[in-house]
Amino acid sequence: MKKRALSLALCLLLCAALLPAPAAKAAEGYINVYNWGQYISDGTDGYIDVNAAFEEATGIKVNYMTFDSNESMYTKLRTGGSAYDVIIPSDYMIARLIDEDMLLPLDFDNIPNSALIDEAYLNTDYDPDNRYSVPYTWGTVGIIYNAAYVDEEDVGSWDLLWNSKYAGKILMFDNPRDSFAIAELMLGYSINTKDEDELRAAAYKLIEQKPLVQAYVMDQIFDKMERGEAWIAPYYAGDYLLMAAENEDLEFYFPEEGFNFFIDAMCIPATCANKAGAEAYINFLCSPEICVENLDYLGYSTPESAAKEFMDEERNTSQIAYPAEETLARGESFLYLDADATHLMDSLWLEVKTEGDVDYGPAVGIGVTAALVGGWLIFRSIRERRLKANRCRKWKTA
Amino acid sequence: MRTKTLAAPYLVWMIVFTVVPLGIVAWFALTDYATGAFTLANLARVSTYVPIFLKSVWLALLSSVICLIVGYPVAYCIAGTSPRRQRVLYMLVMLPMCMSFLLRTLAWVALLEDTGIINNLIRSLGLRPLPLIRNDAAVVLGMVYNYLPYMIMPLYTVLIKLDDKLIEAAEDLGCTPARVFEKVTLPLSVPGIISGLTMVFVPAVSTFYISQKMGSSGTTLIGDVIESQFKAAYNPNLGAALSLILMVLVLVCVAVMNRFSDGEEVIAL
Numbered sequence: 001m002k003k004r005a006l007s008l009a010l011c012l013l014l015c016a017a018l019l020p021a022p023a024a025k026a027a028e029g030y031i032n033v034y035n036w037g038q039y040i041s042d043g044t045d046g047y048i049d050v051n052a053a054f055e056e057a058t059g060i061k062v063n064y065m066t067f068d069s070n071e072s073m074y075t076k077l078r079t080g081g082s083a084y085d086v087i088i089p090s091d092y093m094i095a096r097l098i099d100e101d102m103l104l105p106l107d108f109d110n111i112p113n114s115a116l117i118d119e120a121y122l123n124t125d126y127d128p129d130n131r132y133s134v135p136y137t138w139g140t141v142g143i144i145y146n147a148a149y150v151d152e153e154d155v156g157s158w159d160l161l162w163n164s165k166y167a168g169k170i171l172m173f174d175n176p177r178d179s180f181a182i183a184e185l186m187l188g189y190s191i192n193t194k195d196e197d198e199l200r201a202a203a204y205k206l207i208e209q210k211p212l213v214q215a216y217v218m219d220q221i222f223d224k225m226e227r228g229e230a231w232i233a234p235y236y237a238g239d240y241l242l243m244a245a246e247n248e249d250l251e252f253y254f255p256e257e258g259f260n261f262f263i264d265a266m267c268i269p270a271t272c273a274n275k276a277g278a279e280a281y282i283n284f285l286c287s288p289e290i291c292v293e294n295l296d297y298l299g300y301s302t303p304e305s306a307a308k309e310f311m312d313e314e315r316n317t318s319q320i321a322y323p324a325e326e327t328l329a330r331g332e333s334f335l336y337l338d339a340d341a342t343h344l345m346d347s348l349w350l351e352v353k354t355e356g357d358v359d360y361g362p363a364v365g366i367g368v369t370a371a372l373v374g375g376w377l378i379f380r381s382i383r384e385r386r387l388k389a390n391r392c393r394k395w396k397t398a
Numbered sequence: 399m400r401t402k403t404l405a406a407p408y409l410v411w412m413i414v415f416t417v418v419p420l421g422i423v424a425w426f427a428l429t430d431y432a433t434g435a436f437t438l439a440n441l442a443r444v445s446t447y448v449p450i451f452l453k454s455v456w457l458a459l460l461s462s463v464i465c466l467i468v469g470y471p472v473a474y475c476i477a478g479t480s481p482r483r484q485r486v487l488y489m490l491v492m493l494p495m496c497m498s499f500l501l502r503t504l505a506w507v508a509l510l511e512d513t514g515i516i517n518n519l520i521r522s523l524g525l526r527p528l529p530l531i532r533n534d535a536a537v538v539l540g541m542v543y544n545y546l547p548y549m550i551m552p553l554y555t556v557l558i559k560l561d562d563k564l565i566e567a568a569e570d571l572g573c574t575p576a577r578v579f580e581k582v583t584l585p586l587s588v589p590g591i592i593s594g595l596t597m598v599f600v601p602a603v604s605t606f607y608i609s610q611k612m613g614s615s616g617t618t619l620i621g622d623v624i625e626s627q628f629k630a631a632y633n634p635n636l637g638a639a640l641s642l643i644l645m646v647l648v649l650v651c652v653a654v655m656n657r658f659s660d661g662e663e664v665i666a667l
Binding site: 069071072074075078079168175176210211213214215216227228229343346347349350353354356359361362363365366369373377 | 431446447449450452453455456457459460511512513532610614615616618622623626627628629630631632633634654657658
């Protein structure tokens with residue numbers, strides 16, 4: 001009896017352990033931050049650990065999570081189940097989120113450091129009244145290539161990504177917006193086209209490129225380019241600076257047809273549970289000291305001139321992080337395409353990803369297997385019937 | 399009565415985590431993305447992906463058969479050794495499964511890449527590197543490696559239970575070892591073969607990670623398409639429709655395979 005009581009007590013204890021600890025985290029005690037992968041200084045290589053510094057300064061705990069494309073971030077936000085307090089998507093995605101009422105207006109009294117943001121990065125197309133977002137970084141898209149393998153005479157244009165000489169060594173963006181932009185630039189269209197024929201032509205261009213593409217990747221690009229597994233990839237200029245530090249052969253250029261200029265900005269989703277904490281975090285990231293150290297590690301460009309002054313001389317004058325005016329003039333920002341165009345682009349992108357050479361191998365293979373299996377089953381049933389008939393005959397004659 | 403009460407917890411579990419989710423999948427597959435109204439458009443769109451379905455089924459079929467050819471002798475040998483050694487060998491077969499599936503696949507990538515371990519070795523010998531990765535063969539290799547234990551397990555379980563007296567009887571009646579295998583061992587291990595084939599085929603046909611890491615940009619399997627619909631494209635309705643069709647396809651394949659074991663007992667009589 002005693003034993004039973006003990007085991008019952010143990011059982012209850014185990015069950016209690018499974019229940020969530022009641023109010024272990026006070027409501028204002030933590031925030032959930034959702035950001036791009038490799039997009040914050042996390043304490044490696046002696047750089048500042050931004051999240052730890054924030055926790056120390058404010059006592060608010062940071063649950064930090066990452067995504068690998070605006071689209072997957074959007075899906076996660078839409079499907080719910082997880083409440084984020086701060087997200088850092090790109091311009092066109094912010095416009096989409098505003099359009100679908102998925103963001104909260106910010107209380108700028110709690111974000112005094114936002115006053116430091118340069119005029120040039122405010123009043124943008126995606127957030128015309130600066131109500132929902134505070135710019136985190138800005139940057140450009142260009143081509144990264146490995147000078148040890150790629151001929152200097154082949155570089156200069158986006159068509160390097162279509163150069164069959166480098167088949168199997170080319171990487172491509174694994175998200176529709178960035179990939180379509182490249183094809184559209186090559187075809188001379190606007191990267192914000194909503195025209196169905198132009199989008200189809202761009203998709204066709206991407207299908208044409210597909211046999212040359214080693215893989216469609218996002219964050220994996222770091223590893224593949226640094227080790228020389230791939231030689232050519234379009235990517236964000238800031239990340240090039242990180243990669244170049246690991247592999248000296250890597251070079252970068254802005255293609256002559258033009259390129260995407262983007263701003264990534266901090267926003268608070270409508271599902272936010274700790275708005276004050278979220279605003280404190282945004283304010284913290286905007287403070288010049290943190291901004292400088294963070295972006296020093298990131299390689300992306302800062303929207304705060306005040307922070308730029310504290311910056312490393314080399315980075316400050318880098319033509320890649322801070323291109324000259326005439327180079328920047330060739331850049332074009334993404335605008336939010338309406339729901340129909342976005343949907344069309346998504347389904348065209350799926351066509352690109354699933355398009356393959358006509359391959360009769362699988363059909364023939366399955367056909368032969370099915371014929372063999374069917375033949376065997378029929379053969380067996382005939383044999384069975386005959387065996388049974390024989391048995392019956394024997395039994396009758398006996 | 400008693401057995402029914404004992405099964406109740408599992409019944410609840412199954413309703414909550416299998417039957418209800420299946421209903422949700424079916425509901426998504428039959429409703430429209432924007433309006434939520436009933437539609438067959440999602441299922442109709444599936445026809446675009448017939449080549450991808452065929453490819454997935456074919457690669458899964460190939461790897462199941464290769465697993466059988468590789469796994470049968472292994473299971474047979476393990477079952478034939480002393481019980482102590484059996485335990486060690488069986489554990490060795492199971493050991494890779496203790497490690498994450500993703501990690502095992504990534505390890506293969508590190509081995510096979512152009513700048514991977516094998517090709518670096520080949521290069522250091524002064525030879526031309528081989529195209530080991532990013533083709534269908536690499537995908538099949540990945541599937542075989544990852545799912546081989548699922549083949550060996552049921553085969554071993556069946557072979558270990560095989561009654562030695564039957565083999566002795568066959569030998570007494572003058573069968574050569576080859577005939578013993580053909581007439582006694584093989585027919586009696588058919589249930590193991592069937593469950594092995596099923597356990598390899600089902601996860602292989604719906605895999606997405608292996609094809610992304612080890613296949614070329616053209617090796618898109620149906621699992622990849624389903625994943626993209628849920629992860630990036632935000633079209634759960636098409637994803638659900640594809641999953642539903644895939645499920646029906648798998649059930650048909652399993653039903654066909656089960657016909658073999660059903661009939662075999664009759665013949666064994």
